[in-house]
Amino acid sequence: MVQRELVVTTRAGIHTRPAATIVNVANRFESDLFFERGTIRINGKSIMGIITLGATYQTVLTMMCEGKDEEELADAIEALFLNRFEEEGS
Amino acid sequence: MAEFTVFDLLDLDIKKRSHLRLRCVAGRSGLSRAITTSKISRPGLPLTGFFEEFRAQAVQIFGRGEQAYIRMLEKADKMDNVERLFSHPIPACIFTDRGEPSRRIIELAESSSVPLLVSELPSGDFSRILYQSLDGIFSPTRTIHGVLVEVYGIGVLIIGDSGVGKSETALELIERGHRIVSDDTVRLRNVGDTFLIGTGENPALAHHMEIRGLGIINLANLYGVGAIRERKQIQLVVQLEDWDATKEYDRIGTEMTTDYLGISIPLVIIPVKPGRNIPIIIETAARNERLKKLGYHSAREFNRDVKTLLESESARKIYYDAEEEF
Numbered sequence: 001m002v003q004r005e006l007v008v009t010t011r012a013g014i015h016t017r018p019a020a021t022i023v024n025v026a027n028r029f030e031s032d033l034f035f036e037r038g039t040i041r042i043n044g045k046s047i048m049g050i051i052t053l054g055a056t057y058q059t060v061l062t063m064m065c066e067g068k069d070e071e072e073l074a075d076a077i078e079a080l081f082l083n084r085f086e087e088e089g090s
Numbered sequence: 091m092a093e094f095t096v097f098d099l100l101d102l103d104i105k106k107r108s109h110l111r112l113r114c115v116a117g118r119s120g121l122s123r124a125i126t127t128s129k130i131s132r133p134g135l136p137l138t139g140f141f142e143e144f145r146a147q148a149v150q151i152f153g154r155g156e157q158a159y160i161r162m163l164e165k166a167d168k169m170d171n172v173e174r175l176f177s178h179p180i181p182a183c184i185f186t187d188r189g190e191p192s193r194r195i196i197e198l199a200e201s202s203s204v205p206l207l208v209s210e211l212p213s214g215d216f217s218r219i220l221y222q223s224l225d226g227i228f229s230p231t232r233t234i235h236g237v238l239v240e241v242y243g244i245g246v247l248i249i250g251d252s253g254v255g256k257s258e259t260a261l262e263l264i265e266r267g268h269r270i271v272s273d274d275t276v277r278l279r280n281v282g283d284t285f286l287i288g289t290g291e292n293p294a295l296a297h298h299m300e301i302r303g304l305g306i307i308n309l310a311n312l313y314g315v316g317a318i319r320e321r322k323q324i325q326l327v328v329q330l331e332d333w334d335a336t337k338e339y340d341r342i343g344t345e346m347t348t349d350y351l352g353i354s355i356p357l358v359i360i361p362v363k364p365g366r367n368i369p370i371i372i373e374t375a376a377r378n379e380r381l382k383k384l385g386y387h388s389a390r391e392f393n394r395d396v397k398t399l400l401e402s403e404s405a406r407k408i409y410y411d412a413e414e415e416f
Contacts, residue, residue: 016306027252040275040291043235045252047300048274052291 031067
């Protein structure tokens with residue numbers, strides 16, 4: 001399992017569009033993705049789940065990836081957070 | 091869980107009928123003290139000077155008896171035990187029954203920064219409500235991925251991998267007149283090791299659903315208040331999984347259970363494949379579960395009938411075989 005801490009760097013926080021982007025990217029991988037914030041732990045491949053986190057500017061989330069391509073998935077999601085949820089090439 | 095402080099206790103938003111009606115009269119500087127246990131303490135014995143087994147970390151409740159005893163101590167000017175009690179790191183002292191703490195008690199609370207609260211409720215009612223509220227706050231919780239619906243009064247938790255069709259199944263169930271508690275994330279709470287209560291993770295976002303191809307829809311608006319619920323006890327877990335031709339599925343109603351937060355819940359595994367009407371299967375499972383609760387176990391009764399039939403058949407056979415010998 002890969003576990004990393006991610007910080008939300010967009011002022012608007014994770015609203016619907018970034019949530020959808022995360023899910024779209026995550027669904028390209030086989031591994032499971034989870035996010036944790038405090039006592040909340042949700043499935044990272046679910047838009048409603050990610051929105052439920054209520055992640056605002058500077059919120060720290062714990063990301064957990066588990067599966068065959070967990071490293072690649074973790075890298076891809078981390079890149080999304082660093083790119084302010086802009087998909088590369090779009 | 092984040093710390094639960096005395097301030098949160100004052101702020102506790104519970105239904106009118108069971109409101110604690112608390113008011114802080116002294117020791118405001120201690121309002122940030124954390125309450126760490128769901129236990130409460132009636133400090134009758136400590137007031138008499140017996141401090142063994144004293145629950146200092148619990149909220150202290152002074153009912154009529156304790157208040158009268160303090161008045162007596164105050165008259166006799168023997169406040170040592172009261173002072174000793176306040177010297178413990180107690181989270182809060184509560185005077186029930188419209189109790190009015192004396193000047194001396196207020197000063198004591200101020201100097202030791204112990205929040206002094208009063209409530210107009212009788213101590214019995216107050217303790218009961220406080221126990222219930224604290225139990226709810228300190229009970230173990232867990233958030234899981236799934237959909238919680240109420241089908242024929244049975245709380246059905248639908249679980250399964252992403253994309254197996256949980257939300258679509260729930261949508262069909264709502265369409266058929268059942269109710270939704272939460273889609274996608276369900277917060278489970280163990281209540282008194284007996285019940286498993288499920289709610290949405292975030293009340294502000296509950297009753298929304300994401301359907302592939304449609305986006306996010308608001309179920310309360312689309313189907314009305316009759317189609318939603320805030321919370322529901324979980325009585326059945328339905329696990330949806332892709333049909334696997336190599337796997338053997340239950341054909342005769344064997345009883346399976348699954349475990350959440352130490353509470354065992356009946357489990358049904360339903361293989362999904364095109365052409366199978368999952369909502370109707372779930373409805374049937376819920377009806378079956380209700381029957382079981384009423385004392386009728388379909389699979390077991392059927393088996394008993396089969397056995398009776400076999401017995402009577404074999405009895406007849408013995409009888410006829412015996413006849414042929416003549």
